[in-house]
Amino acid sequence: MSNLLDSLLTEVRVVQLPLTNEFRGITVREIALIKGAQGWGEFGPFLEYDDRESARWLLAAIEASQIGWPTPLRTKIPVNATIPALSPHQAIKVFDSFNGCQTAKVKVAQRGQSLKDDVDRLRALKEHAPVGTRFRIDANGGWSLSEALIAVEAVHEVLGESLEYVEQPCASIEELVALRSRISPILIAADESIRKAEDPLRVAQAGAADIAIVKVSPLGGVAAALRIAAAARLPTVVSSALDSAVGIRGGLALAGALPNLPYSCGLATTSLLTEDLYRFAPVNGEIEIKDPIISESVIQRLSAPSERVQWWRERIARTWIAGTSKLVAESGWSW
Ligand SMILES: [Mg+2]
Structure with a gap:
């Protein structure tokens, strides 16, 4: 050994x-x-x-x-734009910097901001983005159950059918379970609730989420993540967080090998770094699966x-x- x-x-x-x-x-x-x-x-x-x-x-x-x-089942991976909790004007600028992404993940519930800030940001983006753009909001567990009930209703009023899902609205699995039954049919995705290999199954069994956000490294690689995703039987969104291009390549491999890929993935994160080993930038909202040149x-x-x-x-x-x-x-x- x-x-x-x-x-x-x-x-x-x-x-x-x-x-x-x-x-x-x-x-x-x-x-x-x-x-x-x-x-x-x-x-x-x-x-x-x-x-x-x-x-x-x-x-x-x-x-x-x-x-x-494993051999990929597709050659390109659709990815989402990620919009921080910025002013409406700045949020639009960031959205435009993602080349042709048809899905925008918008941060909400930022500490020090109000629900009005979130709603204003989302309304501006909705009015600006091409027709057909999908929106997902990410609260990073920042709402209590009662706050989430009010916020999701307000967000849904602005976005309507273009609201794809609500990512980690509350911090705990118990809160997610309670919220999910009350906001149905609006979907919930679990992100922070999935940190370890056993978590996707736990989230699925508790009925805490409709979608699992999955990252390759914490789960132990692409083969392990494929097994875990299959066992959890939840639609999977592959994501990266502060990965270099080398880590993002693993995310592309997982997204490429999943039997079903119904949602855009969170792999267009290279812009979080001022410099990376290689830039996996989206073209027309997709990243091609290929090895980075480093x-x-x-x-x-x-x-x-x-x-x-x-x-x-x-x-x-x-x-x-x-x-x-x-x-x-x-x-x-x-x-
Ligand atoms: Mg998240």
């Missing part, structure tokens, strides 16, 4: 990607890249995650770099100081011991 760990550590690079806006209290996203026979894999659990929680992230990086992915010079330009490389190498070794070695043994992979 230690041979496998050695091979993981053969080529580890660490990059620091500056964020366009502060997110989760950070302004720079630091990730490790590991190289294998299939290319680069991204290992980027947030710094506060412990080694056990990081184990599946490392499994995903191993899959990407050493194993590869040059040595871009890695060098974004490289972290050597003490950070050492820190990540140690983290990889600890994470391997804390859980990934067992997950690899169960997967039947060898390389």
Whole structure:
């Protein structure tokens, strides 16, 4: 087993990607890249995650770099525009910067703002966007049950049939269950409620959501995410959050391999970074599934100081011991 760990550590690079806006209290996203026979894999659990929680992230990086992915069933993935909780005027500008996206995910319930801010933003976007544009709102769990009931009704009044779903309106599964029965037939998607491999099934069994937002790394890779999505039997929206292009490639692989893909995916997130290893930008609202071209010079330009490389190498070794070695043994992979 230690041979496998050695091979993981053969080529580890660490990059620091500056964020366009502060997110989760950070302004720079630091990730490790590991190289294998299939290319680069991204290992980027947030710094506060412990080694056990990081184990599946490392499994995903191993899959990407050493194993590869299932054959895709489609060549392009429809993606949504993501609109932060901005003023109506700024929100429209951001919407226009996404090339031809037919779905807009709009942030709502921002701390320090009111429901009127959300409604004004959505009304402006609805009036501006081409006919047929779909809207989903994302509250990031920011509403209580009673707030959500009022807000969803107000939003539905503005958007009508173009409201595709409401993402994580409340924080807890219990609140989602209660809300869902009261706003039906408006759909709810679970995002923050899905952080770990067992969560999609839990959300589905509780009846907390109609749609599962799924990210490749926390679930342990594309093959694992496909199994989990199949078991949960919920329509799946593949998403990324502060992934580099290497991580987004994994999201494209998952979206490409899902038997059904009824909704646009949240993979057009490269604009959250001022600089990325490669830019997966949408064309006519879609991102083509292909491998990113990552040059040595871009890695060098974004490289972290050597003490950070050492820190990540140690983290990889600890994470391997804390859980990934067992997950690899169960997967039947060898390389
Ligand atoms: Mg979300």
